[in-house]
Amino acid sequence: MRALTWHGKHDVRVDTVPDPEIVNPRDAILKVTSTAICGSDLHLYDAVIPGLQSGDILGHEFMGEVVETGPDSTLRKGQRVVVPFTISCGACFFCQRQQYSACDNSNPVDNQDLTEPLYGHAMSGLFGYTHLTGGYPGGQAEYVRVPYSDVGPIVVPDGLEDDKVLFLSDILPTGWMAAENADIEEGDVVAVWGCGPVGLFAVQSALAMGAGKVIAIDEWPNRLDLARKLGAEVIDFKRTHVLEALMEMSGGIGPDAVIDAVGMEAHGFAPDTLLDNLKQRIGVGADSAHALREAILAVRKGGRISIPGVYGGFLDKFPLGAVMEKGVQIRTGQTHVQRYLKELLHKIGEGELDTTFLISHRLPLEEAARGYENFRFNQNDWTKVVLKTG
Amino acid sequence: MTGRHHRGSGSRGALLLLGAGLVAGYAGVSLWHQRDRNAVDRRPPDSAPGRTSRRSRGDDYAVTGRTVTIAAPRQEIYAFWRDFTNLPAFMRNVRDVTVAGDITRWVIPAPTGAVTVETRVVHDIEGEQIAWASTEESRIETRGKVRFRDAPAGRGTEVEALIAYVPPMGELGRWIAKTLGTEPAIQSRRDLKRLKMLFETGEIATNRNRKTD
């Protein structure tokens, strides 16, 4: 089959690789129909997350048709399913508590050894990501093997086309959980850093949860426009002092909740970014966290900080003093995708959530490398890339 | 202090020096005392398992152990383990297990070909504990036990495996085994996780895309 494979920094190619097979009893094989490139894939593309091997198949946002099932799968051939990027067994301590992205069983034991010393606990498995999270072949391919296919995938009705439901795999629930983690109360002022797909869905979710005012921050006019169309006020950080503006726009109180939808590769011509980037480049495991530091300073006393943006290593100059002295709370994590699927699929079906507004490009899988390059270096116009197979 | 120097300060300088020496000496002695009081074996015992102690045991045995919580009934896990022929299903470093009377033979792949370990059950409490020890004929000297306890709050069963062994070639052998990932500490940690997977999910997680990979 054809698949998008990683070969090093800014080097991804569509190669011919062996087709997947059923390996474990609960597996299913999908023929992928649509798959997307995520901001998280850019961390791999930029090689700021370690643990990839040349030839690894990327992709964790995908959907398709069931073409083969293991003896313990509950899926049937021909069903259309969307697959969560988090691989979860459904039975362990964490899955039972709906903390699916903390699943204890989905990361192969040898791979668990990689994160245990780093994080104190082993991480769970994710599709198409680093070997720290299992090294599972991803879904930017014609076919994909889906473990625990009785737990993860959600069957979608034929009436809803791919583009409407594909983002159930990650960014839609991620934006939703980001807003949920911000504990939004009616009328709250919520600030969101980053108007990429995750930030945009966080804006949409925060408004749906009753926020009175959402302020979205980015530098790309087109992305800011998308946020504005959702009903947000916007700040261009290249034009405006973000901290000052947020204080003024929240009556001198500061936002009640802040959401960092940027993650470890924040830009911004600030001394902390330059230092962070330098350390990232020489490979000392440092994250670039300008947006997070700014969010922590911006949030009002006693406010809430939600961090859907991905971080992988260590952080210098973390304003812990501000966190403590202001008495704010922080909530974060890889999304517990399975927890939100039913509710969000229902909202899509009812037309309560639009999921297609952010798609800027649809490309054949063969052109995936071009999709990566532009999603990375032409962020203003390339807001979300969906790859089509066949 | 001003740092000014003038004649006649010699004796004062000497006095200061002496004072400083006394202070340093005192600090050194009290540090010594503190160190002594902090010495691991002088500290009163705490609740942690002995294998997590900062002090290594004084004998030839290396001890390793690990606890894992499995969401399954205690009796079931005990019964599965007690049938030793089940063990290769989750112990990657055990190629084969045969049971003859009260002797169990384990075939373990090694860089120099397979090694056979022979053990005998020395203690067996239904549903709670199985302990074994190598026989005189065994190529490797080892003893171990596995304990099963009900986990709190309906979380299932806490399975604790303890293995004591004499590393072949002592510390060097231990180091080699560690780099090969075959050291019992690494092995038992991985084995218990696979056992957990088997009980909770019915399979062992793998990132292989094909059966033959």
Ligand SMILES: NC(=O)c1ccc[n+]([C@@H]2O[C@H](COP(=O)([O-])OP(=O)(O)OC[C@H]3O[C@@H](n4cnc5c(N)ncnc54)[C@H](O)[C@@H]3O)[C@@H](O)[C@H]2O)c1
């Ligand atoms: N928690 C999860 O489960 C989860 C899931 C998906 C994605 N993510 C993470 O969410 C983050 C965003 O993903 P995405 O797909 O939207 O990525 P993206 O790269 O498309 O978007 C990031 C946006 O942040 C903006 N930005 C950069 N620096 C900024 C700054 N200092 N202030 C304000 N905005 C800034 C960029 O201009 C860009 O528009 C990534 O870190 C991604 O890994 C997390």
Ligand SMILES: [Zn+2]
């Ligand atoms: Zn993603």
Ligand SMILES: [Zn+2]
């Ligand atoms: Zn699980």
